[in-house]
Amino acid sequence: MTHPEKEYDIVVIGGGHAGYEAALAAARMGCRTAMVSMERTAIGRMSCNPSIGGIGKSHILKELDALGGEMAKNADYTGIQYRTLNSRKGPAVRATRLQCDKEWFPIRIQHVIANTPGLHIIESTASNLILRNGRVKGILLEDGSPIGSKAVVLATGTFLGGKIHVGKKELGGRQNW
Ligand SMILES: Cc1cc2nc3c(=O)[nH]c(=O)nc-3n(C[C@H](O)[C@H](O)[C@H](O)COP(=O)(O)OP(=O)(O)OC[C@H]3O[C@@H](n4cnc5c(N)ncnc54)[C@H](O)[C@@H]3O)c2cc1C
Numbered sequence: 340m341t342h343p344e345k346e347y348d349i350v351v352i353g354g355g356h357a358g359y360e361a362a363l364a365a366a367r368m369g370c371r372t373a374m375v376s377m378e379r380t381a382i383g384r385m386s387c388n389p390s391i392g393g394i395g396k397s398h399i400l401k402e403l404d405a406l407g408g409e410m411a412k413n414a415d416y417t418g419i420q421y422r423t424l425n426s427r428k429g430p431a432v433r434a435t436r437l438q439c440d441k442e443w444f445p446i447r448i449q450h451v452i453a454n455t456p457g458l459h460i461i462e463s464t465a466s467n468l469i470l471r472n473g474r475v476k477g478i479l480l481e482d483g484s485p486i487g488s489k490a491v492v493l494a495t496g497t498f499l500g501g502k503i504h505v506g507k508k509e510l511g512g513r514q515n516w
Contacts, residue, residue: 347373350478350488352465354382358494359448360408365492366458367407373486374452375461375478382460383413383448389441394424397434409451417443461486 349365354376362374391414404411420438469477477487503510
């Protein structure tokens with residue numbers, strides 16, 4: 340069953356790094372959580388260059404790690420090359436960067452999600468927010484079915500209104516090709 344409940348405490352839209360961290364954090368705090376992702380096997384998929392950390396990013400990753408996040412842990416499990424960037428320069432400009440196994444990284448994240456109690460995956464596209472009196476009450480899926488929620492986390496990523504054209508087909512968001 341894709342979405343066994345119709346009412347959640349938290350619905351997270353998007354299964355990128357931001358989405359899985361938000362969903363795991365919510366579920367680990369005991370919230371009934373749903374993560375809406377267009378493709379179950381794409382959750383946690385890495386960018387073209389499968390690096391984690393780097394200049395301007397590794398300090399954020401370390402903060403996530405300190406708060407109990409999964410990304411740094413997952414990078415440790417799936418890392419294949421570790422580097423301290425700018426090691427010849429002063430400590431203020433150094434950064435940790437890992438290159439990960441691109442296939443293994445999302446597989447392990449998906450395994451962690453599957454074994455997190457209270458976290459359900461809804462394999463669909465969120466098409467709208469349900470609003471009542473200016474407050475969010477849930478979302479609508481692309482097939483029109485409503486999912487109720489006390490709060491909705493938008494983790495829809497870096498592509499925003501970006502569109503992909505494949506012949507006559509038009510799609511949005513990060514896809515499999
Ligand atoms: C071209 C490019 C190259 C990059 N290269 C690198 C790199 O080499 N190394 C690196 O560390 N970072 C790289 N980045 C940055 C990195 O990809 C982003 O910082 C990171 O992916 C952002 O994570 P996110 O979870 O916010 O968004 P995303 O990873 O974009 O995830 C958002 C997810 O939400 C889904 N979504 C959107 N709308 C809906 C909806 N309505 N319903 C359901 N799901 C929805 C999308 O399909 C997507 O899966 C790159 C970014 C771009 C654009």
